[in-house]
Amino acid sequence: MKLRNLLAGAAIALPLMLGSAHAQSTDPLKTLIVAVPSDAVGLEPGANKAEPIGSEVILNVFDTLVAWTAPDFTQLEGRLVDSWTVSPDGTEFDFKLREGIKFHDGTDFNAEAVKFSLERTKAINTYVEATFGLISEITAVSPTEVKIKLSEPYPAFLSILAQPQAAIVSPAAVEQFGDEGFATNPVGTGPFKFASYQADTNIVLDANPDYFRGAPTLERIIYRVIPDASTRRLELENGGVDVVQQQGQLSAIAAEDVAALEANPDVTIIEAPSQIIRQLEFNNNNPDSPVADIKVREAIVHAIDYDGLLQGVFGGTAERVYGPLTTNSWAFNPKMEELAPTYDPEMARSLLAEAGVDPSSLDLTLYSFQGPLWGAVATFVQANLADIGINATIAQTEFPAYRALQTAGQFDVALDGRQPWYNDPDAHITIGYLSSLADTAMTFRMPEDAELDALILEAQQTVDQEERKQLYFDIQEKIAAKVPGAYLFSPKLIVFTRANVNGLVINTAPPLNEYWGVSKE
Structure with a gap:
């Protein structure tokens, strides 16, 4: 299977203004104000490339065929479908659609709309090329039946169909506005209708009273753009906004502010473990690098004070990562906790001595993303x-240049991470460790290993989930033995709300909020 870089593609720019003027809600308990750090990008499935704010808007304006079941998000449920079956070889998916559902423009949701939507996203959205590219045929068998055929088995495909890019759009609205116009006039079947947008100011969604799962309690959602973290905190404390969310980033409100908000009776802090991994990556595919020697890599991973990092930099807002998958992944191997390196500077020095390496001869450039928290992590690792x-000399680098350095292999050690946007171990394992993808993205640049590569592809394509799980157990142990990097932390998903906000449940992958079941009192 040829998986290309899932992060390919540039952001889509939004126009200055869209939509008509709208009356303000008369009941503040029916309006939810969500503070976000930046303007939205990709407000409709065909244009979306996993930008957090646009993705969350999509999941409230549109519906997907399937979705992860709250509150644990470990099982898929039908959203626009009543049921589905998968062929024994994992290449054919048959869906029975719910009947009587209408798009916001009053047109019917049906099999042709599903076929239109998925084929459209496949054609215009480069971000999903690697996964949607596996779709060989979509057939509208009847108005309520859809068959999707893949060119090869891909058990994670149902997870892909729960992503914002797989949401179902109104064909009539796309025909009316065209692709460019639809990006600024999105029409779905979801619990909220798109109302208006002002660049760098706000997005307004109004309730869909005819929503097939029942009308939402809220009448309106307003996303307010507030770039400054301290301002977002003050607005939350003063009641100017109802929700401030981290959205999988390192911080929306600084970690040091959490303690202050914990003491505020008007604020509720919701935390959930994420599947995000942040790590110190080694260039594993450069024989001339000082980290080509596994003893040097082992020395570095034992030099890092993992618990000190979690408490000192993050104040408990992140968790330990023991290997290629987080502990809340359904494929996590518990043995990884035993195999994970411990903080042991003496062992680190001993390993360098075994390698015949004088540590003073190692003069590393430690590449890092920009931003104060990444700088704090880099400084902590530098001190270790x-x-x-x-x-180690820290080099905080803008993302385009950083990505170019890593894909070209022009580094020895670099702080990096992966944020999965679909709930499957494939999201971490394949792109990170398959050797054929070493120079296609920000990966561990793994050297060719026929056995490991074959296991990764087998796990990716095995239909039975329990068999896949055992394969991923084996893969995690084999990867850990190679010491491809130091797994540092997984930031918790943190949402701050006013105390009168009820019913909000945090999804872990993707880390986006749905507001259909949310209310204020």
Whole structure:
């Protein structure tokens, strides 16, 4: 299977203004104000490339065929479908659609709309090329039946269909507005209708009273753009906004503010483990690199004070990662906790001595993303390396240049991470460790290993979930033995709300909020 870089593609720009003027809600308990750090990008499935704010808007304006079941998000449920079956070889998916559902423009949801939507996203959205590219045929068998055929088995495909990019659009609205116009006039079947947008100011969604799962309690959602974290906090404390969310980033409100908000009776803090992994990556595909020696890599991973990082930098707002998957993944191997490196500077120095390496001869450039929290992580790791005699110079780098450096292999050590947007171990394992993808994205640049590569592809294509799980157990152990990096932390998903906000449940992958079941009192 040829998986291309899932992060390909540029952001889609939005126009200055869209939609008509709208009356303000008369009942503040029916309006939810959500503070977001930046303007939205990709407000409709065909244009969306996993930008958090646009993705969340999609999941409230549109519906997908299937969705993860709250509150645990470990099982898929039908959303626009009543039921589905998968062929024994994992290449054919048959869906029975719900009947009587209408798009916001009054047109019917049916099999032709499903076929139109998925084929459209496949054609225009480069972000999903690797996964939607597996679709060989979509057939509208009847108005309420759809068959999707894949060119090869891909058990994670149902997870892909729960992503914002797989949401179902109104064919009539696309025909009316065209692709460019639809991007600024999105029409779905969801619990909220798109009302208006002002660039760098707000997005307004109004309730869909005819929603097939029942009308939402809220009448309106307003996304307010507030770039400054301290301002978002003050607005939350003063009641100017109802929700401030982290959305899988390192921080929306700074970690040091959490303690202050915990003491505020008017604020509720909702936390959930994420499947995001942040790590120190080694360039595993450069024989001339000082980290080509596994003893040097082992020394570095034992030099890092993992617990100190979690408490000192994050104040408990992140969790330990023990290997290629987080502990809340359904395929996590519990043995990884035993195999994970411990903080042991003496062992680190001993390993360098075994390798015949004078630590003072190692002068590393530690690449990092920009931003104060990434800088804090880099400084912490730099100090740990200095404790065992290794000098590391921090180079915080803008994302385009950083990505170019990593894909070209022009680094020895770099702080990086992966944020999965579909709930499957494939989201971490394949793109991160399959050697054929080493230079296609920000990966661990793994050297060719026929056995490991074959296992990764087998796990990716095995239909039975229990068999897949055992394969991923084996894969995690084999990857850990290679010491491809130091797994540092997984930031918790944190949402801050006013105390009168009820019913909000955090999804882990993707880390986006649905507001259909939310109310205020």
